[in-house]
Amino acid sequence: MKAVVQERFGPPDSLRLREIDRPATGAGRVLVRVHAAAVNPYDWHMLRGDPYAARLTGGMGLTRPKHRVAGIDAAGVVERVGAGVREFRPGDPVLGFCPGAFAEYAATTAALLVPRPAGLTFEQAAALPMGAVTALRGIRTVGRVRAGQRVLVNGAGGGVGTFAVQIAAVLDAEVTAVCGARNTALVRSLGAAHVLDHARADFTDGPERYDVVLDLVGNHPLGRLRRVLTPAGVLVAAGGGTPGRVFGAIGAMAKVAAVNAVTRHRLRPILPATPDGPAHEDLLAVTALVDAGQLTPVIGRTFALAGTAEAVRHVEEGHARGKTVITVP
The missing domain is CATH 3.40.50.720 (NAD(P)-binding Rossmann-like Domain)
Incomplete structure (x- = not known):
């Protein structure tokens, strides 16, 4: 699969589009075919290993990125489910926190996913989680x-x-x-x-x-x-x-x-919402607001997967309008 890889801490230009193996789907996990992924300030902090104090918490890695594939917010379709997953089945459209979201496929736990609201595109859905x-x-x-x-x-x-x-x-x-x-x-x-x-x-x-x-x-x-x-x-x-x-x-x-x-x-x-804390109920609350017509994602710019470095740079500059989203063909 194609994925945006971060081998070392550094600027957005250190990101590389590579061919790598699909992530494994163990017990309790879900493999998602990613159709869109959102860019957050969280992503460039993780890419740069910034601030240094955060490296000591274990969330981003000490000397190199903890997650080889960048990205966290994704929307797509369930490709495969691991043992014990009852909430989803292949073909279900979903959104949620998917470490390694800047790729054609990403794996996450079932608790970090919710059904995609029917009225949203994948790009809009990807804008929701964080x-x-x-x-x-x-x-x-x-x-x-x-x-x-x-x-x-x-x-x-x-x-x-x-x-x-x-x-x-x-x-x-x-x-x-x-x-x-x-x-x-x-x-x-x-x-x-x-x-x-x-x-x-x-x-x-x-x-x-x-x-x-x-x-x-x-x-x-x-x-x-x-x-x-x-x-x-x-x-x-x-x-x-x-x-x-x-x-x-x-x-x-x-x-x-x-x-x-x-x-x-x-x-x-308040720190940005991440998959390290409880998120399922909040994701459901957010999608309920969307279903009720009370919450609409604002998409400022979209980029292709190959333009992920440019997208991260755009968000890092601090003047992005609404959400910045990467589309994955």
Whole structure:
């Protein structure tokens, strides 16, 4: 099969399209014929081995990538199931977390897959796992957004932000979206009641106060973000854009936890959803929103499998609109 291989830590140009064997399908596992895969910031962090501190956790490998084939989010059709798998059978269209997603075939556990909503293309379905689940957790699980609350999403035009705006709107919150000028019409169409162009105004300078702030960019100090919270407000910090190759987002999350201990506000870190934690119920919740017509993936750009390096570079530059997706013929 064709697969995008990462033999060493390095920039996107270190990715290579190779012919390799299909992954094995052991007990409890499912082999998926991949039709589309999404690119996330998680992917370039894994590719570069960045931050260095994350290598010590064992999730990305110490001296070389833990997973030879890159990618994590996929949508496709079940090719084969291992012993003990009862939820799926060959031919079922699915989406989920599939380590090694940048390939014609990827294997994963049945618990990390859910049926693809009938109304979605494979490209749209591939956009859901990490982006939509992270948004769901940020808005509903961690932020605990309720009807009538004022919610600000910083980075509303990106892969997680476009989902977060929709989920907050579904919960009947009054959503303020912060994004670039080219995305203002988009985020309004997704349910934002107010839109701020980050190039024209700094939301931390304004008089408005918010019950929940979901910060997906990491371009403001914690003190500035706390300034725009109501007295009982919640800051959900995803650590995006955090500088530093040694600790990166890990250091930022530790700072959030430390400041939380000495402030009346609730400061909550959130890392991107990955297959290392429980994901099945969140995947089902996300697809239920899609089936109800309340959540629609936004695809900014698509690339062929051979263009995966360019796709990862596009996401790493930090200005991708919605989700970036790779199509696999």
